Amino acid sequence: MMMDEDIEQASLMSFNDRPRAFPSMRSKTYSPLIFRIIRKLNVRVLSIILLFCFGAIFYMGASTSPIIVFVFTVCIISFLLSIYLTKWVLAKDEGPPEMVEISDAIRDGAEGFFRTQYSTISKMAILLAFVILCIYLFRNLTPQQEAAGLGRAMSAYITVAAFLLGALCSGVAGYVGMWVSVRANVRVSSAARRSAREALQIAVRAGGFSALVVVGMAVIGIAILYSTFYVWLGVDTPGSMNVTDLPLLLVGYGFGASFVALFAQLGGGIYTKGADVGADLVGKVEQGIPEDDPRNPAVIADLVGDNVGDCAARGADLFESIAAEIISAMILGGTMAKKCKIEDPSGFILFPLVVHSFDLIISSIGILSIKGTRDASVKSPVEDPMAVLQKGYSLTIILAVLTFGASTRWLLYTEQAPSAWFNFALCGLVGIITAYIFVWISKYYTDYKHEPVRTLALASSTGHGTNIIAGVSLGLESTALPVLTISVAIISAYWLGNTSGLVDENGIPTGGLFGTAVATMGMLSTAAYVLTMDMFGPIADNAGGIVEMSQQPESVREITDLLDAVGNTTKATTKGFAIGSAALASFLLFSAYMDEVSAFANVSFKEVDIAIPEVFVGGLLGSMLIFLFSAWACAAVGRTAQEVVNEVRRQFIERPGIMTYKEKPDYSRCVAIVASAALREMIKPGVLAIASPIVVGLVFRILGYYTGQPLLGAKVVASMLMFATVCGILMALFLNTAGGAWDNAKKYIETGALGGKGSEAHKAAVTGDTVGDPFKDTAGPSIHVLIKMLATITLVMAPVFL
Numbered sequence: 001m002m003m004d005e006d007i008e009q010a011s012l013m014s015f016n017d018r019p020r021a022f023p024s025m026r027s028k029t030y031s032p033l034i035f036r037i038i039r040k041l042n043v044r045v046l047s048i049i050l051l052f053c054f055g056a057i058f059y060m061g062a063s064t065s066p067i068i069v070f071v072f073t074v075c076i077i078s079f080l081l082s083i084y085l086t087k088w089v090l091a092k093d094e095g096p097p098e099m100v101e102i103s104d105a106i107r108d109g110a111e112g113f114f115r116t117q118y119s120t121i122s123k124m125a126i127l128l129a130f131v132i133l134c135i136y137l138f139r140n141l142t143p144q145q146e147a148a149g150l151g152r153a154m155s156a157y158i159t160v161a162a163f164l165l166g167a168l169c170s171g172v173a174g175y176v177g178m179w180v181s182v183r184a185n186v187r188v189s190s191a192a193r194r195s196a197r198e199a200l201q202i203a204v205r206a207g208g209f210s211a212l213v214v215v216g217m218a219v220i221g222i223a224i225l226y227s228t229f230y231v232w233l234g235v236d237t238p239g240s241m242n243v244t245d246l247p248l249l250l251v252g253y254g255f256g257a258s259f260v261a262l263f264a265q266l267g268g269g270i271y272t273k274g275a276d277v278g279a280d281l282v283g284k285v286e287q288g289i290p291e292d293d294p295r296n297p298a299v300i301a302d303l304v305g306d307n308v309g310d311c312a313a314r315g316a317d318l319f320e321s322i323a324a325e326i327i328s329a330m331i332l333g334g335t336m337a338k339k340c341k342i343e344d345p346s347g348f349i350l351f352p353l354v355v356h357s358f359d360l361i362i363s364s365i366g367i368l369s370i371k372g373t374r375d376a377s378v379k380s381p382v383e384d385p386m387a388v389l390q391k392g393y394s395l396t397i398i399l400a401v402l403t404f405g406a407s408t409r410w411l412l413y414t415e416q417a418p419s420a421w422f423n424f425a426l427c428g429l430v431g432i433i434t435a436y437i438f439v440w441i442s443k444y445y446t447d448y449k450h451e452p453v454r455t456l457a458l459a460s461s462t463g464h465g466t467n468i469i470a471g472v473s474l475g476l477e478s479t480a481l482p483v484l485t486i487s488v489a490i491i492s493a494y495w496l497g498n499t500s501g502l503v504d505e506n507g508i509p510t511g512g513l514f515g516t517a518v519a520t521m522g523m524l525s526t527a528a529y530v531l532t533m534d535m536f537g538p539i540a541d542n543a544g545g546i547v548e549m550s551q552q553p554e555s556v557r558e559i560t561d562l563l564d565a566v567g568n569t570t571k572a573t574t575k576g577f578a579i580g581s582a583a584l585a586s587f588l589l590f591s592a593y594m595d596e597v598s599a600f601a602n603v604s605f606k607e608v609d610i611a612i613p614e615v616f617v618g619g620l621l622g623s624m625l626i627f628l629f630s631a632w633a634c635a636a637v638g639r640t641a642q643e644v645v646n647e648v649r650r651q652f653i654e655r656p657g658i659m660t661y662k663e664k665p666d667y668s669r670c671v672a673i674v675a676s677a678a679l680r681e682m683i684k685p686g687v688l689a690i691a692s693p694i695v696v697g698l699v700f701r702i703l704g705y706y707t708g709q710p711l712l713g714a715k716v717v718a719s720m721l722m723f724a725t726v727c728g729i730l731m732a733l734f735l736n737t738a739g740g741a742w743d744n745a746k747k748y749i750e751t752g753a754l755g756g757k758g759s760e761a762h763k764a765a766v767t768g769d770t771v772g773d774p775f776k777d778t779a780g781p782s783i784h785v786l787i788k789m790l791a792t793i794t795l796v797m798a799p800v801f802l
Contacts, residue, residue: 265314278670713801
C-alpha cells in the first residue's frame with residue numbers, strides 16, 4: 001500500500017491512454033410508478049396534497065397522544081434532512097465522461113433488476129395477503145377483541161392492510177437504498193481524484209440519506225398505523241378495545257416487512273455473489289487480470305450486484321429489523337402495563353417509537369460530524385477512514401446513552417414503582433454496550449489490522465487448502481464471544497427488569513421480559529448510524545470498480561482500495577450488529593408469540609417442555625430448517641456462478657481481442673444471465689421459509705386434536721422457533737465472519753504483503769474469498785432475516801395453530 005501523501009491527496013498524474021472497453025447499455029431510466037406520478041403533478045397541487053396529508057397525520061397524532069405528535073415531528077424533520085443530504089451529494093461532480101458512462105450502465109442494470117425482482121415479490125405478497133385474509137375470516141378472536149366488538153372480517157382486513165403496508169414500506173426502503181448508491185458511486189470516484197477525505201464524506205452522507213429514510217419510514221409507518229387504529233376503533237372509549245391490546249393489530253406490518261426483506265436479501269444476494277464469484281474465477285484466477293478490469297465481461301454485473309444485494313437488500317433488512325423490534329416491544333409493554341394495572345400505559349407502549357425518534361436525531365449528528373477535510377491533529381500521512389467512522393459512532397453512542405436515559409424518565413416513570421425507570425435505563429445501557437461490543441468483535445475478526453485476518457492471510461502462503469481450513473476455523477471461533485455477550489445481555493436485562501418494582505396483582509414481578517425489550521431498543525438506538533456505515537461499504541466498492549474500469553491513475557485506485565477495505569469491515573461489523581439485534585428481537589417476538597397464544601386460547605402459556613416428543617421434534621425441524629435454507633442459498637449462488645463462468649469463458653474464447661482491448665465484452669449478456677438466475681433461484685428457499693412453520697403448526701394441531709393435546713400445534717411451533725433462532729444465530733455469525741475475514745485477507749495481501757497481487761498466496765486468498773462470498777452476502781444475511789420472519793409469521797398465524 002502506498003504510504004504517502006498521494007493516498008490522501010490524489011495526484012492526477014498522466015497514464016497510458018489505452019483503448020478502453022466501456023459498456024453501452026444506457027436505456028430509459030426506471031422509476032417506480034408512484035414517483036413518476038408525483039413528478040407529473042403540478043407543484044401547487046403536490047403542495048396541497050402534502051399539506052393535507054401532514055394535517056391528517058398530525059390530527060390523528062393529536063387525537064392519540066402527544067407522544068405520537070413528537071414522533072411525527074422528528075420523522076418529518078429527518079426526511080427534510082435526508083433531502084438536504086441528497087441535494088448535497090448530487091451537487092458533487094460526476095467526473096470525466098468515461099466514469100459517467102460506466103455509472104449509467106450500473107444504474108440501468110440495478111434499476112432493471114429491481115423492477116423485475118420487486119414485481120415478482122409484489123405478486124407473491126398479494127397472493128399471501130389473500131391467504132391471510134381467508135385464514136383470518138375463519139379464525140378465532142381473543143376475548144378482548146370480542147368484547148370490543150371487533151369482528152372477524154374487521155380483524156382480517158386490518159391484518160391484511162397492515163401486511164401490505166409493511167411490504168410496501170419495506171420495498172420503498174430497498175429502493176431508496178439502491179437509488180442513492182447508484183448515484184453516489186461515481187461522485188465518490190470523482191472525489192477520490194482529489195482527496196480521500198472528500199470521497200469518504202460523500203460516501204457517508206449518501207449512506208446517511210438512505211439510513212434516515214429507512215429508519216424514519218419504519219417509525220412513522222408504525223406510528224401512523226397505531227394512531228389510525230386508535231382513532232378509527234375508538235380505543236379506550238366505553239365498550240371499545242383497550243389500548244394495551246392495540247399493538248397486537250400491528251403484527252401484520254412486521255410480517256409484511258419481513259416477507260419482502262427475505263426475498264430482497266435472497267434475490268439480491270444470489271445476484272451479487274453469483275456475478276462476483278463468476279467474475280473472480282475467470283478474471284482473476286484464469287486470466288490474471290485485476291478486479292473490476294473492463295476486459296472482464298462480468299464486471300458490470302458484479303458492480304450492479306453491489307447495489308441490489310448490499311444496498312437495496314440491506315435497506316429492506318434493517319427496516320424489517322426495526323419494525324419487528326418496535327412491534328414486539330409494544331406488545332410486551334402493553335401486556336406488562338395490563339398486568340400491573342398501570343393507569344396510563346401509553347408511555348410503555350409508545351416507548352420504542354420515541355427511542356427510534358431520538359435515534360434519528362443522534363445519528364444525524366454523527367453523520368454530519370464527518371467533515372470533508374482532515375483533522376489537523378492527525379499527523380500520519382494516511383488517515384485511517386475506519387478511525388473517522390469510529391469517531392462518529394462513538395459520538396452517536398454517547399448521545400444515545402443521554403437520550404435513552406431521558407426517554408425512560410419521561411415515559412417509563414410510574415407512581416407504582418418510582419425507581420423502575422432507572423432500572424429500565426440500565427437495561428438500555430446494557431443494550432448499547434452490547435451493540436458496541438458486537439461491533440468491536442466483528443471488527444476484530446474481519447479487519448486486517450488485527451491478528452485473526454493476518455493469520456488467515458499467512459495460511460494462504462501455504463496453499464488453497466490451508467486458507468480454507470484457517471477461514472472455517474476462524475468463523476467457528478468467532479461465534480463464541482458474541483454468544484457470551486448476548487447471554488450476559490439477556491440475563492442482565494431480564495434481571496434488571498424483574499427487580500424494577502413492577503408487580504402484578506399477585507405481587508409477582510413482571511418487568512423481566514420488558515427489560516429485555518428495552519435492552520433490544522438500546523442495541524438498536526444507533527441503528528441509523530450503523531446502517532450509514534453499512535451503506536458506505538458497497539458505495540466505496542462501486543467507486544473502486546468505476547475507477548478501475550475508467551483506468552484512472554494508480555493513486556486514485558489506492559484511495560478507493562483503502563475505502564473499499566474499510567467498507568468490507570463496516571459491512572461485516574454491521575452484519576454482526578444485525579445478528580445481535582436479531583437474537584434479542586427474536587427473543588422478544590417469541591415472548592410476544594406466547595402472550596398472543598395465551599390471549600387466543602384464554603389459558604396460561606408460559607413454558608414449552610421439550611421433553612414432550614412432539615415438541616422436541618419441532619426443535620429438530622427448526623434446526624434442520626436453518627441448515628437446509630443455508631444449503632439452498634449457497635447452492636443457488638454456485639449454480640448462478642457456473643452460468644457466469646461459462647459465459648465469461650465463452651466470450652474470452654470467441655473474442656480473443658478482449659484481452660488486448662481490440663474487442664468489447666458483451667456486458668449485458670452477463671447481466672441478463674445473473675438477473676434471470678437470481679429471480680429463479682430465490683423462490684425455493686423463500687417458499688421453504690414461509691411454508692415450514694405453517695405446515696408444521698397445522699400438522700401438529702391436527703395431531704394434538706386426535707391425541708387430546710389442545711395446544712400441541714402452538715407448542716411445537718414455539719419449539720421450532722426457539723431452536724431455529726439458536727441455530728440461526730450461530731450459523732449467521734459463522735458465515736458472516738468467515739466470509740468477511742476471507743475477503744479482507746485477500747485485501748491485505750493486495751496491499752503488498754506476502755508477495756502482493758499475482759503471488760501464490762494471493763491466488764489462494766482469491767479462492768478463499770470466492771468460497772466466502774455466498775457465506776457473507778447471501779446465506780448469512782438471509783438467515784438473520786429468516787429467524788425474524790419465522791417469529792413474525794408465527795405471530796400472525798398463531799390462531800391457526802390452536
